[in-house]
Amino acid sequence: MTAPQQEASAPADDGSLAPDAGFAQYLAAPEGPETLPGQAGPDVPIRTVTADGRRGPVTIRIYGETPRTAGAGLVWLHGGGFVSGGLDMPESDYLGRVLASSGAPVLSVDYRLARDGVHFPVPHEDALAAWFWIRRNAAGLGLDPELLCLGGAGAGGNLAVGAALYLTDAGKPLPAKLLLAYPFLHAELPPPAGGLDEDVMATLPRHLRFTLEDCVRNAENYVGGPVSMASSYAMPGYADPSGLPPTAIVACEYDDVRGSSELFAANLQRAGVPVSFFLARGAVHGHLNHAAGSPEAQPVLDFLAQELASAKAV
DSSP states (O other), X not given: OXXXXXXXXXXXXXXXBOTTHHHHHHHHOTTOTTOOOOOOOSOOOEEEEEEEETTEEEEEEEESOOOSSOEEEEEEEOOSTTTSOOTTSTTTHHHXXXXXXXXXXXXXXXXXXXXXXXXXXXXXXXXXXXXXXXXXXXXXXXXXXEEEXXXXXXXXXXXXXXXXXXXXXXXXXXXXXXXXXXXXXXXXXXXXXXXXXXXXXXXXXXXXXXXXXXXHHHHHXXXXXXXXXXXXXXXXXXXXXXTOOOEEEEEEEEOTTHHHHXXXXXXXXXXXXXEEEEEEEXXXXXXXXXXXXXXXXXXXXXXXXXXXXXXXXX
């Protein structure tokens, strides 16, 4: 089944934006709505390789020197609601430069977006194709395959967890750790613990909100039909997380999706999976993209760098 095509939103009768305005903005802007010009970040070596995937080649951009001693590396998947984003967005490029400058290479995956008839499982399969290729070629990349981590932001966090669930079910080697920034894991948003400061939320521009309506529309577009038909690999927040590797999660104080991260962290803890949880005070959804290079983003990047550096073989 193909999801209905979304049209650009018009203001509602009261002057506010229609409920689907956020999703329509993502559809209209390949790199996401109103991304601030990203600072270049540290100057690190960058090269591009290609993995063979079931749906065609998958581009992987590698940040950082080839280590002399095999160590940890991060396979990273950008966000953008499955319909926008790419390797040049700050959430991918700036983050890759910063983390690679800390000593561990970052391998950013250019998965296919859920646009123009593309739906699940295509992005999911691209993520897996990149993971398998990187693991097979780890030695030539100066990486220890047992110390490879997998992560992503927003929709990329969804893809990372979905891929890890598949690897668990298939009995394949797991990432040493999952690194997730404000992941989109549930189509129906669970309420954040303690609620949200509605006075602050009301002041945010529409493109900095990720509401229940946005989540449902993004999920339906990604799945290609009703959310009820989504597999656990497509909406991994509903799956049993038992057997997943240690997981580090960044949540944002002013983010409609914060409850998804909190619920997933609680489920991981109940399943006996080690969890590190970081609440970014004052941050909004997508702030690694919208606020790249700002002081507000640095604590999150420091947290991710520390979690990557502490990765141990599963």
